[in-house]
Amino acid sequence: MIFSSDNWSGAHPAIGESLMAHAAGYASGYGTSDLDRKVEQKFAEIFERNVAVFFVGTGTAANSLALATANRAGGVAFCHREAHVIADECGAPGFFSHGARLKPVDGPRGKMVAARLDAEIRRFPLDNVQGGQPTVVSLTQATESGTVYSLAEIDAIAAVSKAHSLPLHMDGARFANALISLDTTPAEMTWKRGVDLVSFGGTKNGCWCAEALVLFDLSSAQEMHFMRKRAGQLFSKSRFVSAQFDAYFAGDLWLDLARHANAMAARLAEGITASKTSRLAWQADTNEVFAILKKDVAAKLRQRGAIFYDWPVPQDLVGSFAPDEGLHRLVTSFATRADDVDLFVSAC
Template sequence: MYFASDNWAGASEPIMNALMRHKDGYEPAYGDGPICESIEQRFQEIFETDCSVFVVGTGTAANALALSALTGPAGTVFCHKEAHIRVDECGAPEFLTSGARMWGLEGRHGKLSREALQTGFQEVPHGVVHHGQPSAVSLTQATEVGTLYSVEEITQLSAQAKDNGLAVHMDGARFANALVTLGVTPAEMTWKAGVDVLSFGATKNGAWCAEAVVFFNKDYAKDFIYRRKRAGQLFSKMRFAAAQFEGYFENDHWLDNARHSNAMAARLVKGLEAMDHTRIAWPTGSNEVFAIVPKQAAQKATAAGAVFYDWPSFGLAPEECPGEGESLLRLVCSFSTTQAEVDQFLDCLK
């Protein structure tokens, strides 16, 4: 019963098969081979546009390097106060942007609102030498608490950013999970809604080590090859990073994986909502479930072999927070989560 993180799961069979297909023979190094070119073309087909694609190894690298292309050392990136780029990346965005600040804003259900973003613009005005200069807005899709921005919300926030001269970045570590829930196209959820650059995640959805920075506004990509190299993300045997995307996209495998992990999360939610002593903290829009359960039940599940994380209740209203004797748990499903695991976990909580 592994619900700690989708990063705990292994790599899916189609992705490993793709790696095996490319294990022999010779191919130019550093991304100059035919497979890397074909993967960029595949991204362009999926997103229905002429985008620039740079494969990297980690989500932290994707986010930090993407933001480095959008801002400078005096820059400010507006994001949710619980955003991964601000809380969980050990200062990498600040480091690789040479000191840009991640300006955290409040927002219900882990999402920025137009009002919160306007507050940010007032807190960090343009043209004041004593402040960092507003450079970009970063949206996380799906959010840190498993909720989703609708396409309309992304469009509105992007327009607000552009009206103020800012670029728009999307942290898509769980991009596929959000996509299948909303039932829209990749293009509709990104560049058609105003997103300039996307950190496209595959590792959480069945890959071994594969992320990509996708530039829809190619003006921001003009010197990115040097940024990636300087950050140690230009792999000599880049074909193996690219090969993962070959298996990932083949026969819509990436969407199937996301649908499965989302379905397992929905099964968890249904079971938790049927109990009178548990409740869901935030609406579940992806493969992450945040549940408030009795501490005694959580201890019983742990003793039975369940693995999960206790989670801080930041962002919940006081009346929504865990009470005495309760815990807030984060439960993450993956492509390899089974119905039997979900049901066994629910049985532990009954």
């Protein structure tokens, strides 16, 4: 009953087999091999357009390079108050951007409200050098709250970004989970909405280590080659990433894995909703379920081996829980078994 994080799971067998299959023989290094090219072409197919693809080692690196490529002096990036880039990356975006700042934007359940984003950006007029200058907007899809921006919500965020001539970045650490949730295509969820660059995560969804920064504006690709190398993110045996993505995309494995993870979360959510003592804090759109458990129930579950995190109560929900209740995050993954879900639910 491991619901702590999707990165506690290992890798799907197909990923490992692909690594085994490509281990023999020789291939040119530093992202120049035939397999690298093939996988980059696959990204172009998936996104239905030319893209520039940069493999990196972590989502933190993808996000930080994305924000850095848009940076200017005194730059200010905008993201949700609870976004991974602002809360959980040890200041990496600022480090990669030589001191750029991230300004938190409010909104319920991990999603920026477009009007609030607009108001925050307006606090940095370009003629006020003291304040600094807006540089980029970053949205997380799926969000840290397990929710997803609808296509219309992405449209609204993109409209604000474009009105201020700011590029729009999508942190897609759980890109596939969001895609399944919206039942849409990568193109529809990104550049057709106005997204300019994407951190495309494969690691949480069944890979060992497969992250990519995808740029739709090819004119910034040349610079990104140098930015990535300078950041120590250009792998010599780049095949070890492309072999993972090769298997990940083959036969739409990636969508199947995300579909499974989301389905397990839905099963978990249903079970909790139907339980006597527990309830959902809010609707689970993807593979993260936020549940309100009685303290004794949480203790009992943990005694039985369940692993899951306590979660800070969002500001707008403070006071809405009973004293004997706690908020918890439950994450499913490609590897989650229905048995474990049912076992968990049975104790709620």
